[in-house]
Amino acid sequence: MTPTEDGTRTIQVDTLARVEGEGALYLRIEQGQLADLAFRIFEPPRFFEAFLRGRHMGEAPDITARICGICPVAYQMSAVHAIEQACGVALGPELRALRRLLYCGEWIESHGLHVYMLHAPDFLGYAGAVEMARDHRGLVELGLKLKKAGNDIVTLLGGREIHPINVRLGGFYRIPETARFAELCEQLKWAREAAETTVRTVADFDFPDFEQDYEFVALSHPDEYPMNEGRIVSSRGLDIDVTQWPDWFEEEHVERSNALHCRRRDGGHYMVGPLARYALNHARLGERARAAAAAAGLEPVCRNPFRSIIVRAVEMVEACDEAIRILEDFTPPEQPFVEVPARAGTGHAATEAPRGLLYHRYVIDDEGLIQEAQIVPPTSQNQGQIEDDLRAFVAPRLALDDDTLQWQCEQSIRNYDPCISCATHFLRLDVERT
Amino acid sequence: MHEAGLMRGLMARIQAEAQRAGATEVRRVRVWLGALSQMTPGHFAEHFHQVAPGTLAEHAALDCDCSEDPFHPDAAEVRLVSIDVR
Numbered sequence: 001m002t003p004t005e006d007g008t009r010t011i012q013v014d015t016l017a018r019v020e021g022e023g024a025l026y027l028r029i030e031q032g033q034l035a036d037l038a039f040r041i042f043e044p045p046r047f048f049e050a051f052l053r054g055r056h057m058g059e060a061p062d063i064t065a066r067i068c069g070i071c072p073v074a075y076q077m078s079a080v081h082a083i084e085q086a087c088g089v090a091l092g093p094e095l096r097a098l099r100r101l102l103y104c105g106e107w108i109e110s111h112g113l114h115v116y117m118l119h120a121p122d123f124l125g126y127a128g129a130v131e132m133a134r135d136h137r138g139l140v141e142l143g144l145k146l147k148k149a150g151n152d153i154v155t156l157l158g159g160r161e162i163h164p165i166n167v168r169l170g171g172f173y174r175i176p177e178t179a180r181f182a183e184l185c186e187q188l189k190w191a192r193e194a195a196e197t198t199v200r201t202v203a204d205f206d207f208p209d210f211e212q213d214y215e216f217v218a219l220s221h222p223d224e225y226p227m228n229e230g231r232i233v234s235s236r237g238l239d240i241d242v243t244q245w246p247d248w249f250e251e252e253h254v255e256r257s258n259a260l261h262c263r264r265r266d267g268g269h270y271m272v273g274p275l276a277r278y279a280l281n282h283a284r285l286g287e288r289a290r291a292a293a294a295a296a297g298l299e300p301v302c303r304n305p306f307r308s309i310i311v312r313a314v315e316m317v318e319a320c321d322e323a324i325r326i327l328e329d330f331t332p333p334e335q336p337f338v339e340v341p342a343r344a345g346t347g348h349a350a351t352e353a354p355r356g357l358l359y360h361r362y363v364i365d366d367e368g369l370i371q372e373a374q375i376v377p378p379t380s381q382n383q384g385q386i387e388d389d390l391r392a393f394v395a396p397r398l399a400l401d402d403d404t405l406q407w408q409c410e411q412s413i414r415n416y417d418p419c420i421s422c423a424t425h426f427l428r429l430d431v432e433r434t
Numbered sequence: 435m436h437e438a439g440l441m442r443g444l445m446a447r448i449q450a451e452a453q454r455a456g457a458t459e460v461r462r463v464r465v466w467l468g469a470l471s472q473m474t475p476g477h478f479a480e481h482f483h484q485v486a487p488g489t490l491a492e493h494a495a496l497d498c499d500c501s502e503d504p505f506h507p508d509a510a511e512v513r514l515v516s517i518d519v520r
Contacts, residue, residue: 008516008520009455009519010518011452012516013514013517014515015514016511117470129470130509140504290482397489
């Protein structure tokens with residue numbers, strides 16, 4: 001460390017900067033029995049609902065897109081649908097199809113990321129995708145290429161792949177050039193086959209023998225596998241309009257976590273996400289996705305959360321298939337957007353983010369200023385169920401050493417693709433054994 | 435926000451190294467951004483400048499070396515390479 005003339009010295013540090021864990025799992029084991037379990041999320045509160053207050057409703061799609069870099073489209077879609085509902089505006093079929101195409105892109109990139117980069121390493125015994133790439137380079141390359149196909153849809157329609165900028169109330173700022181559709185269509189035909197290969201690959205993984213009697217909650221649409229529209233239904237008979245979400249569900253603050261937990265007002269925890277969507281909408285899947293699921297041995301209802309990786313792969317087939325159909329049938333809308341005149345009122349929307357139902361509610365005044373915003377992401381809705389799963393999963397495995405227990409618990413949490421799972425080593429495990 | 439946690443940890447390390455060397459100022463910070471680290475230099479700089487005020491690195495210049503190799507063993511990581519102190 002020799003100083004330069006002005007006294008500056010260079011210190012070689014060469015160290016990895018790590019996220020030291022934004023989630024922690026606390027287990028207290030008394031005489032071999034599970035006495036207490038708490039899953040904590042430390043991620044700081046984001047205050048997006050407060051940011052939105054006082055802003056013009058037209059800003060909502062751009063502000064909410066910043067909530068997540070992996071699923072910005074979901075936040076944009078729930079926001080625009082809720083505000084359009086408050087203002088009494090509905091879109092024509094052409095713009096509706098483009099929004100669905102954009103959502104397909106997000107499902108492909110998000111599921112591709114989770115299946116290959118986050119979840120597959122758990123099953124194949126690697127700490128992460130980079131370690132997995134040493135022995136399974138082809139798998140990682142396939143995953144990256146699939147993810148890119150999804151990103152390319154989002155870029156085409158959204159203007160860029162992360163935090164898209166082309167979404168606005170009433171539609172889009174501009175309609176993409178159809179000249180690029182044919183090339184994208186070819187890319188998606190490759191992606192569809194790659195997704196079918198993915199279904200076969202992940203179906204061969206070893207899955208723990210673990211099933212739970214979940215209450216599945218998802219959108220359901222009479223004509224299509226749900227993304228942007230539908231009623232909220234559950235496997236225990238709930239069937240409500242999205243405007244009734246607050247009547248049936250509630251958020252509660254749990255002291256140990258910065259994320260709000262959700263529950264049914266008249267019951268317990270529930271599950272949103274691919275397993276729920278699949279179980280409640282199996283009949284709406286296209287032929288190729290249904291065939292891929294059947295060939296993988298997936299029943300129309302799957303209650304093993306570890307097998308959610310297969311369902312995500314099936315949904316990638318569906319999203320590719322649907323995107324191809326939309327591109328091939330595309331009729332350009334007359335205008336890129338319809339006007340959304342401000343009208344005082346309350347609007348609700350729920351759409352299907354890759355991780356599950358995403359509910360938004362906005363109170364708008366007659367100048368279009370947002371007076372109140374409520375955003376309920378799927379990770380909040382699943383958090384209670386994640387803890388329930390962990391209790392049931394951990395109880396018969398308490399004799400495992402702490403490292404093995406941590407590995408299996410991380411895997412159990414990652415079944416839900418929670419936003420915090422982006423960090424490979426995200427979980428701190430505290431075990432108190434007495 | 436993983437970036438916030440990552441940056442807090444990184445800044446704590448920079449402070450500790452600078453203090454160990456008896457420095458009063460960090461003049462330059464060099465980092466290596468893995469191809470899969472989900473960080474661009476602009477994104478990294480935004481977060482860095484947000485946590486830097488009040489630290490020895492408050493006025494430090496930032497050098498980001500971006501890797502394009504997704505198969506590098508540390509491709510998903512951000513590496514603090516060196517700091518210039520005075």
